[in-house]
Structure formats: structure tokens, C-alpha cells
Amino acid sequence: MTTAGPAAGHRADLEARVDALLAAHDPATTERQAFLDARYDAGLAWVHVPEGHGGLGLPRALQPVVDDRLGAAGAPDNDPRRNGIGLGMAAPTILAFGTPAQQERLLRPLWTGREIWCQLFSEPGAGSDLAAVATRAIPDGDRWRVTGQKVWTSSAHLADRALLLARTDPDAPKHRGLTYFALDMRQPGVEVRPLRQLTGEAEFNEVFLTDAVVDDADRLGDVGAGWQVANATLMSERVAIGSGAAREAGMLGVVADAWRTAPSGHRTADAHQRLLRLWVESEALRTTGMRLAQKLAAGAPGPEGSAMKLGFARLAQQLSSLEVELRGDDGLRYDDWTLRRPDQVDMTGRDTGYRYLRAKGNSIEGGTSEVLRNIIAERVLGLPSEHRVDKDVAWKDLPR
Amino acid sequence: MSATTGAGADLVLLPDDVEEDLRASLDRALAARCTPARVAAAYDGDESLAGELWTALVDLGLPALLVPEEHGGAGAGAREAAAVLDVLARHAAPVPYLSSAVVAATTLTALGAGGLLGDLAAGGTAALLVPATLHRADDVVPLVRHDDGTVSGSVRSVTGVAGGVPAGVLLVPVAGPDGADGADGADGAALVAVRPGDPGVDVAPVVSLDMTAPLADVRLDRAPATELPGDARAAVSAGLAAGAALGASALAGTATWALTTTVAYLQQRRQFGRVVGGYQALKHRLADLYAEVEQATATARYAAAALAADDPDLAVATAVAQSWCSEVAVHATEEAVQLHGGLGMTWEHPCHLHLKRARAGALVLGSPAAHRDDLATLVDLPPPHPDQGGSPSWT
Numbered sequence: 001m002t003t004a005g006p007a008a009g010h011r012a013d014l015e016a017r018v019d020a021l022l023a024a025h026d027p028a029t030t031e032r033q034a035f036l037d038a039r040y041d042a043g044l045a046w047v048h049v050p051e052g053h054g055g056l057g058l059p060r061a062l063q064p065v066v067d068d069r070l071g072a073a074g075a076p077d078n079d080p081r082r083n084g085i086g087l088g089m090a091a092p093t094i095l096a097f098g099t100p101a102q103q104e105r106l107l108r109p110l111w112t113g114r115e116i117w118c119q120l121f122s123e124p125g126a127g128s129d130l131a132a133v134a135t136r137a138i139p140d141g142d143r144w145r146v147t148g149q150k151v152w153t154s155s156a157h158l159a160d161r162a163l164l165l166a167r168t169d170p171d172a173p174k175h176r177g178l179t180y181f182a183l184d185m186r187q188p189g190v191e192v193r194p195l196r197q198l199t200g201e202a203e204f205n206e207v208f209l210t211d212a213v214v215d216d217a218d219r220l221g222d223v224g225a226g227w228q229v230a231n232a233t234l235m236s237e238r239v240a241i242g243s244g245a246a247r248e249a250g251m252l253g254v255v256a257d258a259w260r261t262a263p264s265g266h267r268t269a270d271a272h273q274r275l276l277r278l279w280v281e282s283e284a285l286r287t288t289g290m291r292l293a294q295k296l297a298a299g300a301p302g303p304e305g306s307a308m309k310l311g312f313a314r315l316a317q318q319l320s321s322l323e324v325e326l327r328g329d330d331g332l333r334y335d336d337w338t339l340r341r342p343d344q345v346d347m348t349g350r351d352t353g354y355r356y357l358r359a360k361g362n363s364i365e366g367g368t369s370e371v372l373r374n375i376i377a378e379r380v381l382g383l384p385s386e387h388r389v390d391k392d393v394a395w396k397d398l399p400r
Numbered sequence: 401m402s403a404t405t406g407a408g409a410d411l412v413l414l415p416d417d418v419e420e421d422l423r424a425s426l427d428r429a430l431a432a433r434c435t436p437a438r439v440a441a442a443y444d445g446d447e448s449l450a451g452e453l454w455t456a457l458v459d460l461g462l463p464a465l466l467v468p469e470e471h472g473g474a475g476a477g478a479r480e481a482a483a484v485l486d487v488l489a490r491h492a493a494p495v496p497y498l499s500s501a502v503v504a505a506t507t508l509t510a511l512g513a514g515g516l517l518g519d520l521a522a523g524g525t526a527a528l529l530v531p532a533t534l535h536r537a538d539d540v541v542p543l544v545r546h547d548d549g550t551v552s553g554s555v556r557s558v559t560g561v562a563g564g565v566p567a568g569v570l571l572v573p574v575a576g577p578d579g580a581d582g583a584d585g586a587d588g589a590a591l592v593a594v595r596p597g598d599p600g601v602d603v604a605p606v607v608s609l610d611m612t613a614p615l616a617d618v619r620l621d622r623a624p625a626t627e628l629p630g631d632a633r634a635a636v637s638a639g640l641a642a643g644a645a646l647g648a649s650a651l652a653g654t655a656t657w658a659l660t661t662t663v664a665y666l667q668q669r670r671q672f673g674r675v676v677g678g679y680q681a682l683k684h685r686l687a688d689l690y691a692e693v694e695q696a697t698a699t700a701r702y703a704a705a706a707l708a709a710d711d712p713d714l715a716v717a718t719a720v721a722q723s724w725c726s727e728v729a730v731h732a733t734e735e736a737v738q739l740h741g742g743l744g745m746t747w748e749h750p751c752h753l754h755l756k757r758a759r760a761g762a763l764v765l766g767s768p769a770a771h772r773d774d775l776a777t778l779v780d781l782p783p784p785h786p787d788q789g790g791s792p793s794w795t
């Protein structure tokens with residue numbers, strides 16, 4: 001039985017559009033970047049985005065129609081894992097807060113992978129308490145001059161642009177003196193230093209901003225409205241980190257395989273029960289992700305995404321820990337401690353020990369599990385917030 | 401023997417003055433040298449710290465603790481060795497104390513191998529050639545012994561063999577000469593001593609999850625071997641039992657480090673204008689962790705005391721301590737990483753050194769599940785047998 005109505009109509013229309021794209025740009029003979037540009041211009045990059053910005057204003061759920069058909073035809077994709085922050089966080093933020101001119105300028109190079117993005121939020125003194133950032137942006141004609149230190153910046157060493165949260169009014173209470181910018185990373189005032197991570201590699205960085213310049217035209221949202229913009233980015237980030245995929249995709253698949261191939265001595269009754277519990281939990285999370293995606297199709301992400309990310313981190317950590325035990329003496333070995341600066345996090349391509357260690361970051365990056373619990377308790381469940389001493393005091397007068 | 405109430409009730413779990421002095425002097429010796437940056441250097445191939453630390457341990461007489469006095473040792477007890485392991489763990493010290501001064505020394509003592517014990521007491525090192533995850537002599541797969549006195553075979557992931565202080569002697573469990581019966585048992589099983597530098601001995605270091613306890617794969621190809629007379633199976637059993645009983649103290653030390661370091665950090669880290677440790681959600685978690693770590697310390701001390709007294713409850717004590725301390729060490733170090741936030745994910749902060757020690761240490765000398773399996777037998781709680789007993793009746 002096929003679904004009648006508008007969805008079916010969209011599907012047929014989309015398939016026709018894909019076929020037209022493929023007919024005009026044969027993937028076998030078209031250069032990769034040129035194909036991606038053409039796909040963007042055809043509105044088939046992300047179908048839920050408005051026309052003119054690589055989309056068609058259609059429901060997000062229809063994207064697989066395009067992806068599957070293009071995949072089957074051997075077309076290149078835009079290597080989404082290379083630009084996770086750009087696609088998962090910068091794009092929704094620019095779509096929600098950018099001016100038409102900004103959307104025109106920023107979205108195309110973002111989606112086609114010409115520009116890689118990073119997120120300059122956290123600072124040594126402002127992690128969970130993100131609204132405490134001290135990096136200053138000072139007006140200078142029609143530009144801003146930015147000075148400060150950011151930390152834990154994933155992919156800064158690869159990035160062309162950054163989502164920047166900076167303080168523009170130290171006299172206002174901390175949530176009200178912030179402004180949000182799209183910063184050009186390829187300029188003299190930006191210094192990126194590798195920061196090694198417990199896995200051995202330098203996946204994130206310290207970023208020193210010294211009189212870096214950003215045009216006022218690259219400001220996202222109003223002066224002083226940076227906190228609201230940042231919150232939208234964070235919601236998107238949590239959804240991006242938490243959203244699940246197919247059954248036994250990702251970490252569960254790896255661990256299920258470890259069980260299926262483990263020597264019988266490692267297949268203890270204890271490990272078996274743990275594995276089955278985690279299998280059930282993965283499925284619970286997968287179906288929650290499906291529901292969330294369907295809700296999202298109707299509107300912007302809300303705090304519900306926090307629950308998804310919380311569950312995802314817990315599961316990834318328990319699964320990777322179980323895998324260490326299932327591998328027996330292989331669990332005592334590691335593939336490579338060499339200091340490297342990877343292009344992307346590769347959870348399934350590396351070994352057991354790497355997965356175990358890297359998964360520890362899942363409950364820290366993009367908001368810690370503790371902070372997410374507070375958000376769920378206060379914003380979803382409506383429980384009273386903790387006593388706050390920092391809300392109505394000018395940022396410059398806060399104790400540090 | 402079945403479990404008895406009040407087992408080991410007379411075992412003392414508090415340290416005496418001698419032990420306190422020992423802890424303090426070792427702590428001083430380590431604090432000066434064993435910095436996190438130098439420990440981490442082992443992950444980049446610089447293992448020079450281990451040699452320096454081992455010399456310091458030898459100066460304090462610590463490798464001799466479990467060696468009997470008649471062989472030049474200190475003839476001290478398991479309790480002191482446990483204290484050493486605990487303090488070494490708190491500094492993530494990359495020395496083969498557990499594998500050499502405990503497992504190998506106990507094995508050699510059970511055999512009465514005087515000469516080799518004298519070497520150990522003087523600061524030499526030895527290692528039992530079995531997989532690092534093994535904790536039962538029954539599970540040893542002996543290597544092949546040839547009629548000409550050489551041995552062949554290979555063992556994966558052995559600890560104490562490679563690293564900054566590699567073993568001077570390998571103690572190798574072997575079967576009878578080319579399958580023939582020997583004098584020491586029906587199958588001629590024995591322990592032989594092999595020198596790592598000899599021809600036919602290939603020690604290949606592997607990249608280890610915990611580089612403070614580096615592993616190696618060892619291949620012997622007609623390597624010259626000297627037979628060590630005595631009951632090999634009983635000796636290996638004693639060595640592994642001592643290792644498991646005392647290894648729990650290392651895990652407890654790791655857990656203690658994680659707890660105290662995290663509490664100290666959360667007492668000074670401020671977010672939202674407050675000291676983060678003041679949030680009740682974190683206070684309660686740390687209080688729970690404190691309870692876990694206290695219990696880990698108690699089980700580890702109980703196992704060490706049971707070993708020292710040769711108490712009949714030793715096997716139960718070891719199964720309890722190993723399974724509990726392994727899980728608490730992993731939990732405590734995972735909490736340390738989490739509660740240090742981004743800092744805990746960095747190479748600079750020592751959290752990761754202890755996380756790796758805990759995760760690997762939980763598998764060394766038997767996983768928690770393996771020790772719970774032992775416990776099931778010891779206290780007569782047999783596992784369910786799906787093929788037994790028929791289906792329940794509904795009538």
C-alpha cells in the first residue's frame with residue numbers, strides 16, 4: 001500500500017528532480033565539487049531548507065528519498081562527518097537568525113564542504129556556565145575587534161569559519177551582554193594550538209584571539225542577543241549528537257559483533273545479560289529518536305533533545321566498556337598512541353580501547369550530562385531552579 | 401569448605417605504625433619523581449621513569465618484602481606489599497611490582513628457588529609467562545619442552561616482561577619433555593627459567609591500553625631453559641592467588657586517588673558563580689563514591705590480611721576484593737574524568753593515566769565476572785542450568 005496525498009506527490013516530484021540532476025550532471029564524469037554545487041542549486045542538498053538555499057521547503061523526513069536515489073546512482077555526498085559542526089549547528093543557527101544576505105553568503109559553501117566550521121564557545125572559565133564567556137568584542141567602525149581565549153575547540157585546526165560567542169557589554173548581566181558572530185578563522189588574529197586528548201590525539205584545540213576582526217555584517221542576531229542565538233545552537237547540537245540511526249548501527253553493532261565472535265570463555269552469563277539490556281536500551285533510544293525526528297519535522301528542537309543526548313552518552317559508554325571485557329586480552333591492547341590531528345572522530349574505525357576512551361567525551365561535549373539533567377529538570381519538568389547568585393549582577397562585578 | 405559466618409573475624413584491617421612509615425617514605429620517594437608528565441611520556445615511548453623508580457624502590461628494600469629472610473629477603477608480610485601497591489597506584493607508578501615482587505616472588509617462594517629469590521631481593525626482576533588476564537593455574541596452557549632442555553611456544557599479552565624495567569627471568573610453565581611423563585607429576589609439568597636475552601627468545605612489546613603496565617607477546621623457539629624443581633602447578637597457583645589478593649589494593653589505590661583528586665577539584669572549580677562541588681547532585685554522587693571507595697579499601701585490606709595470615713577465607717576474600725575493587729576503580733576514574741569536564745578529557749591532566757590503569761587493571765589477573773564465577777563455586781551459589789529441572793508447572 002502506498003501513501004496517498006501530498007507526501008506521495010512530493011516523493012514523485014523529488015524522484016523526478018533527482019533524475020533531472022543526474023541526467024544533467026552524470027556523477028561518473030562530473031567533478032565532485034561541481035556535482036555538489038549543482039545538487040545545492042537544484043534544491044536537493046537539504047530538502048527542508050527554503051528554496052534558494054539548497055532546499056525546497058519540504059518536510060525533513062523526505063531527505064532519504066533524495067539521498068537513497070543519489071547514493072544508488074553513485075553520486076558523491078558532501079562528506080557530512082567532516083563538517084559536523086557546520087551542518088549540525090551552524091546551518092540551523094544561520095537559518096533561524098541569519099539575514100537573507102548572510103544565508104545567501106554562508107550556506108552554500110557550508111553545505112558543499114568548501115567551508116568547514118568550528119564552535120568557539122567554551123573558555124577556561126566558561127564551560128557549563130557558558131554565559132560567563134570573557135572573550136571581548138569591541139566595536140571598531142563597521143567591524144568588531146575580538147580578543148580572548150577559547151578552549152576544547154573541536155576541528156579548529158581544519159575550520160574556515162567559527163560560531164563565536166563574545167562579550168560586547170560587560171556592564172550588563174551576563175546573559176544580556178553577549179553577541180554572536182560568524183568569524184573568519186583564516187586571519188592573523190586567530191591562533192590555533194593543538195590540545196591533546198586522552199585518546200592520544202589532538203582532536204580539539206586552544207584558540208587564541210588577538211584583535212581578530214569580524215565585520216558587523218557577520219553578526220548573527222542583535223547586539224546583546226547572543227545568548228538566545230547560542231541556546232538555539234546548543235539545542236541543535238544536542239539533537240545532532242543524540243540522534244540515532246538504524247538498528248545495530250554504530251556502537252551497538254560493534255559490540256554485538258564482538259559478542260558473536262568472542263571466544264566462548266568470554267561469553268559469560270553476566271556479560272550476556274548486560275549486552276541484552278543494552279540492546280533493549282539501544283532500541284528504546286532509537287525509537288525515541290524516531291519520535292523526536294517526527295516532532296522536529298513540525299518545529300524547532302526543544303529541550304527534549306537533551307534527553308536524547310543524555311541517553312546516547314550513557315549507552316555509548318556502557319557499550320564501549322562492555323566491549324573491553326568481551327575482547328579479553330585484546331581489551332588490554334591499544335592501536336596507536338601517536339599524537340595526531342584527525343579529520344573526524346572515527347568511533348567504528350578504531351579499536352576497542354579508543355572507543356572506550358573517546359566515549360567518555362560524549363557526556364561532556366555539547367553540554368555535560370549533569371547540565372542536561374538540570375535542563376530537563378527545570379525546563380521540561382518545571383522543577384524549581386537552584387538558587388542563583390549570578391543572574392542580575394553586571395558581568396564585570398561577578399566574583400571570578 | 402562452605403562459607404561461614406564471621407569468617408576471618410580476627411583479621412586486622414587497620415594499618416600499624418610500620419605500615420604507616422612505609423607508606424610515608426614511599427609516598428615521598430614517588431612524589432619527587434613520578435610526575436604525571438613523566439608517566440605520560442611512556443605513551444610516547446620514553447620509559448626512562450620506570451628505571452629510576454625501580455631503583456628508588458630497591459633502595460627502600462621494597463622488592464624484597466615478600467622474599468623469605470633465608471633468601472636475603474625482608475620476610476615481611478602481604479600487608480606491607482599491599483600498602484606498597486596502593487601507594488604506587490596513587491602515583492600511577494610504571495613499575496612491575498605486582499608482576500615481579502608479588503606474583504613471581506610468591507611463585508619462586510613456593511618452589512623454594514633460593515638463587516632466583518636472592519636476585520629478586522637484591523632488585524632483580526622476574527615474570528611468570530602467562531596471559532595477563534589469567535588468574536587460575538588450571539587455565540595455564542603450558543609450552544612445549546624438548547628433550548634437549550629447550551622450550552618452544554608463544555604467549556600473548558604478558559605483563560611485566562617488557563617496559564622500562566623488563567623481567568630479568570621468565571618463569572615458563574611447560575608440559576613434560578615432548579609429551580613424555582616427567583618426575584614432578586603425572587604429566588611432567590614443570591616451571592623452567594628462561595633468560596630474555598638468550599637465542600630463541602623473542603619478546604615483542606605491544607601497544608597497551610595502560611602503558612604503566614606494558615604488555616608483550618613472547619615467542620620461544622627452542623630457547624635454553626633451566627628446570628626449577630618443585631610442584632609447578634601449586635607454585636603458579638600460589639603466585640596468581642597472591643597477585644589477585646594483593647592486586648586489589650592497587651585498584652583500591654587508584655579509586656582513592658580518583659576520589660580525592662576529584663573532590664579537591666570540585667572544591668575550587670567555580671561555575672554559575674558557585675563552587676561546583678556545592679551542587680547537591682554532585683555532592684550526593686561523591687558521597688556515594690566515597691562509600692564505594694571505603695568498601696573497596698576494606699575488601700582489599702581484608703584480602704591482604706587473609707593472605708598474610710594464610711586464613712581459610714582467602715579465596716572468598718580475593719574473589720570479593722577483585723570483583724568489587726575492579727568495578728569501583730573503573731567507576732571512580734570514570735567519575736573523575738566526567739567531573740573534571742573538558743579538563744578530564746585532556747592529556748595534560750593525570751585523570752586519563754588512572755582511567756587507563758583502572759580499565760586495564762580490572763582485567764588483569766581475572767575480570768570482575770571471572771572472580772564472581774569463582775565466588776559462585778566458593779559460596780555454593782551455582783549458576784542456573786537451563787537444561788535442568790524441566791519447565792514450571794501451572795497446574
Ligand SMILES: Cc1cc2nc3c(=O)[nH]c(=O)nc-3n(C[C@H](O)[C@H](O)[C@H](O)COP(=O)(O)OP(=O)(O)OC[C@H]3O[C@@H](n4cnc5c(N)ncnc54)[C@H](O)[C@@H]3O)c2cc1C
Pocket residue numbers: 118119120121122124126127128129151152153154155204361364365366367368369370371374669671672676679681682738739740741742743745
Ligand atoms: C571532546 C570534547 C569536544 C568539545 N568540543 C567543543 C567545541 O568544539 N567547542 C566548544 O565551544 N566547546 C567544546 N567542548 C567543551 C564542552 O562543551 C565543555 O567541556 C563542557 O561544556 C563542560 O565545561 P567545562 O569543561 O568547563 O566543565 P565545568 O563546567 O567546569 O564542569 C565540571 C563538572 O561540574 C559539573 N557541573 C557544572 N555545573 C554544574 C551544575 N550546575 N550542576 C551539576 N553539575 C555541574 C559538570 O557537569 C562537570 O562534570 C568540548 C568538550 C569535549 C570533552
